[in-house]
Amino acid sequence: MEALLIILFPFTAFLLVGLFGRRLGDLTSAIIAVLGSALSFLFSIPALLKALNSPFSVKLYDFISLGSYTLTLGLYFDPLSAITTSLVCLVSTMIFIYSIGYMENLFGQWTYKFYAYLSFFLFSMLLIVLSDNLLGMFFGWEGVGLASYLLIGYFHQQKYATNSALEAFVMNRIGDWLFLFGIFSIFYLFGNLNLLDIFSKVKEIDPNLLGLAVLLLFGGAVGKSGQVPLHTWLPNAMAGPTPVSALLHSSTMVAAGVYMVARLYPVFESAPQGLKVVALIGGLTALFASLAATSHTDIKKIIAFSTMSQLGLMFLALGIGDKNSAMFHLTTHAFFKALLFLSAGSIIHAFHHHARDIYGVGGLKKNMPITYATFFVGALALAGIFPFAGFWSKDLIIASSYEADFGLGVFVSFVSFLTAYYIFREGFVMFYGPERHKGHFEEEPHEAPSVMLVPMVVLAIGSTVVGFFEGWYMTALKDHKEMHLNIAISSVVIALLGIGLAYLVFVKRVLDPEKLYQSLKPVHTTFKEQFFTERLYHKGLARGYMDLSRGLFLVGDRFLIDGFINLLNFLYFRVVKFLWIKLDIYTVDLFVNGVAKFSFRFGRRASLIQTGLLNNYVAFLLFGLVVLLGIIIYFMG
């Protein structure tokens, strides 16, 4: 029963705020949303404790019976889902509290909608995490997609925001379409959508068919998590408010793809070719996103590319067989990525939402010390420096990749080098150096209000501490990881190299970044344009599709169909006129008039018989007599 409440709290918050938000007011709505999330977190703890020892299911209800199978809704708590639930609820609560401060200048302008959307998002996310069958997961999948659209386009007066929202939704939809076909294939192969039943039967299915189903399911993950090739929406999704970026597009929603693969891992494991594809796409995205992050200058976009890259690493880990490392990295990533976004949001808020570019601000170290501290905590965690959380989880992934293949390990190390470089590049540019904002803003940027700072600090503490829970985490998931000391030391060294490079270039100015930029311009542009994929999608596919539609409209609709209809119209009138002339005038009228004329003429002629002359009448009598005679003779034989 209590387990059900975990889902119900955010859903109730959504209903209350959505229906009565206008009357309740914005602040009350925010508090209700926060309460919904916090209570879910509180109730998730006992469920977690229970699930660690004995996973349990909660059946909600059956709603369509298909004869051989009944579609149901239910919840399943096992260590994986329970831990993720608690993680999601905790991070959500922190971000909801933060958003009260971030959105305060918009209070009084129907901001209750924002909290309604956020609560709805949380509900759908929990549905994904906790559902015990693929149908419930799909409901949640769609729900988070919808929430993402609503929230990215929250500043709906800005055209860039609405376009990004649409792009996100469409790309997500493509992924969802693949995911749906994956579910269909699963149903076709297993006859069942329930996770436990699928896991038990997975050995009996032909691996090739299973491989196809797995690829389709992974397609959904690609769309949801912003992997190549469905990736261009993620940087553009930064048009939404920072809490949205922090919650959806860094820690929770985009993580749903990774979670789904981890959840269905027994199915993926039985189709090894599928796993290879997962690893390939993950690795490709990781490299691609890190290269793009090194060349962008938008505050939030760099962090967004970082998300894309880290998710790629998680998929890589899943692909090479190490599910638990990937999930642990997901957990730690949620903390420090949300922290990075909140810090960036604090800076944006300090400049009253006018700051966009890292080169638009500078030297914030002395103005915003707490933000500075939290940002660097998050950056260190992301880079993977001991003792922060990222070190532990990234180390696991590097270790697994070295185990799978030496070249793969080198690849992942290179990616972490780049990761350390770009995040510290952003940090050094923003917090050190000249105060570039002096000319544009009159007032001094001040530190964020405490309602924003407290969640940031909490998350910072989490980023520091969570790493030490690795042992406990692995035991919960029935696994055990060895710490390879040489790999640990080498990964820290590589990360420090990355930090050092950034420091040298951007703080000490050993190599002038301007000159470097000029000389490497084409390379830089290629990275920045995401290897021109965004151009390709926007100009090529979208514009091409619109042109094709317009062309078809002009040819097909205007020319063919309209022309055909007009032709029919014209012909019809011609035919009718012709028929009218022929039939009506010539035949019918002719006939009718002819009959009348004939009657007249015949009558006139016939009336000549009536002479009035007695003699003539007697003659007629004679004629009649003859006729009678004839008849008599004929009949008398």
Place this chain on the structure above:
Amino acid sequence: MEWLIFGFLSLWLLVSVFGTLFLKNPVHVILAFLSVILAIAGIFLHLGAELLAGLQLIIYAVAIIVFYVLVITTIPWEKVKKFEGIYKREALMAVPFLLISFLPIAYMVLKGKFAVSQKVITEGNIQSVGKALFTNYLFPFEVASVILLTAMIGAILLGRKEE
């Protein structure tokens, strides 16, 4: 012998008939008609219908002819002159029909069988006619007188002057 009488009487009749048909002057026509009557009376006598021959002479030759002559004399000569003669067109039209009607009847008469006489006449003609007239055909006899009465009234009405 019979055939001789027949031939004579028929010839007389034929000539008179042609006169009736084709003469112009109405007075001549009436005279020709008189001749026809006489011929017919002769034929009646030949056939043994004495009563009828007598009656024919009395009624036709006396009454009817006198009628005609009376009426003719009331009409002025000039007026009568305009309407003498025959219609040529109608004559041409009617001749073929007449022929058509005469020939089949003649054929039938010649080829047909007539009933054989049943009775044997013992008494004289006048007696037998009188007997039949006053016993079997009394009613028609009376009716005939009524007809004559009606005709008389009609003729008087038609003939009187409008004052």
Place this chain on the structure above:
Amino acid sequence: MKIEVAYILISIFLFLSGLFGVIIRKNLITLLVSTELMLNGVNLGLVSMDKMVGGVEGQVFALFMLTVAAAEVAVGLGLVVAIFRLRGYEGSSEITQLRD
């Protein structure tokens, strides 16, 4: 051929001649004369049939016809007189119109 049959032929001829006369005659009086001719023809036929078959019914009928002929002449001539008084003429072509 018997005499009576020949007389029957004569009677038919007489009748048709009378009819012919009715058709062709212009003057009303001569038209009526032709009518009488028809009646006479019928009488002749009746009498000759009578002679052939025996019995006197034919003659009786001929007697009645004679009577009727007389009556009819009276009436007809009355009509002619009336027409003459009205129109001043007595041609059959003058009485073609039912009204003026």
